[in-house]
Amino acid sequence: MAFKMVAVVGASGSLGKPIVQALLAAGFKVTAISRETSNSTFPDGVEVRRADLTSVEALTKAFAEQDVVVITVPAQESGNQNQYVDAAVAAGVKRFIPAEWGFNTRPGKLSPGLASVLGGKTKTVDYLLEQTKAHPSLTWTGIATGTFLDWGFDRGVYGINAATKIATIYDSGNEPLSASTLPFIAQSVVAVLQPQQRADQTANRYYDVVEQTFTQNELLRLFEEETGSAFAVTRVSTKDLARARDEKLAKGDPGAWVLALCLGTFADGCGQAVEEGDIANGELGLQGRGLRGIVRDYLRAKGA
Ligand SMILES: NC(=O)c1ccc[n+]([C@@H]2O[C@H](COP(=O)([O-])OP(=O)(O)OC[C@H]3O[C@@H](n4cnc5c(N)ncnc54)[C@H](OP(=O)(O)O)[C@@H]3O)[C@@H](O)[C@H]2O)c1
Incomplete structure (x- = not known):
């Protein structure tokens, strides 16, 4: 039977919002599962269920009648x-999509530096594998996406500031990275949820989807060409960042996250880019936009 009802936990967030829009446009009935204390608002047509997100009992009620x-x-x-996961099993949900949305966190894929901040995602998928084996009525699909592109431009993730025309390039700037x-x-x-034939194929599978793979230098060149300006470039050695990350990790400082992700994405030889043969875009019928068009639209939206 085709999936119809989809619950999204975190539906008001940076990623949740576009996922809700895409699900509605594809004809799914969407339920937003939102924290009891939240004032988030949702688009017309979305049912809202507020719940204690730490309680399996409350979540089981919130997930009632949901396929996904x-x-x-x-x-x-x-x-x-x-x-x-526990509530999805109890509520009779058929498909679970965990919060991966970034690096592939399957064992052996993360460097030790990244595992120190993303290990919780690995453990979640391990738990999901265990529970779906014990309760085969629940299936799962994991989606790794690389670094967020448009979201990252706004937050300085790529070290390129279109407003100030200043760029920070890590190491050589020639390390390829995958992003969406x-x-x-x-x-x-x-x-992964429709059509039904594909939904059947995507049960209990982990996918890497990638819109574009590029280097920081290539991205900077596009920003310079599209703005018609030369950016002032500062070069940073990731050896210094690694020291700062380790000091912050030792102190339990949450700033270690940003440094670990930066090192795992840009350091020479970090190997973040997904191998061409591992990218599932073709199997899932996905087509990415060109990087120049993405940069151009971003700059237009910013009036830069
Ligand atoms: N690869 C990348 O570059 C990248 C970048 C950013 C994020 N991500 C990943 O994307 C996923 C979503 O991140 P996001 O930035 O979109 O999230 P977000 O916008 O910060 O939050 C999503 C929603 O979660 C709910 N929420 C807030 N605090 C919460 C809490 N303490 N416990 C439970 N729910 C809470 C809120 O919804 P309500 O108010 O409705 O409860 C919020 O709107 C994460 O897995 C993250 O790791 C990846």
Whole structure:
């Protein structure tokens, strides 16, 4: 039977919003599962269920009648997803999509530096594998997407500031990295759930979807060409960042996250880019936009 009802936990967030839009556009009935204390608002047509997101009992009620549960809670909460898995089993949900949405966190894929901040995601998928084996009526699909592109431009993730025309380039700037825009990621969620034949194929599978693979230097060149300006470039050695990350990790400082992700994405030889043969875009019928068009649209929207 085709999936119809999709619950999204974190539906008001940076990623949750475009996923909800894409699901509605594809004809799914969407339920937003929102914190009891939240004032978030949702588009017309979305049912809202407020719940204690730490309670399996409350979540089981919130997931009633849902075919699919998609988790898009914030990164710092992504090590706390077991209660959603337990509630999905209890509520008779058929497909669970955990909060991966970034690096592939399967064993052996993360460097030790990244595992120190993303290990909670690995443990969640391990728990999901165990629970879906014990309760085969629940299936799962994991989606790794690389770094968020459009979202990252706004937050300085790529070290390129279109307003000030200043760029920070890590090491040589020639390390390839894989990344995806939020609309592309949202489309990947729809793609694993419909049509039904594909939804059957995507049961109990982990996918890497990638909209574009590029280097920081290539991205900087596009920003310079599209703005018609030369950017002032500062070069940073990631050896210094690694020292700062280790000091912050030792102190339990949450700033270690940003440094670990930066090192795992840009350091020479970090190997973040997904191998061409591992990218599932073709199998899922996904087509990414060109990087120049993505940069151009971003700059237009910013009036830069
Ligand atoms: N690869 C990348 O570059 C990248 C970048 C950013 C994020 N991500 C990943 O994307 C996923 C979603 O992140 P996001 O930035 O979109 O999240 P977000 O916008 O920070 O939050 C999503 C929603 O979760 C709910 N929420 C807030 N605090 C919460 C808490 N303490 N516990 C449970 N729910 C809470 C809120 O919804 P309500 O108010 O409705 O409850 C919020 O709107 C995460 O897995 C993150 O790791 C990846």
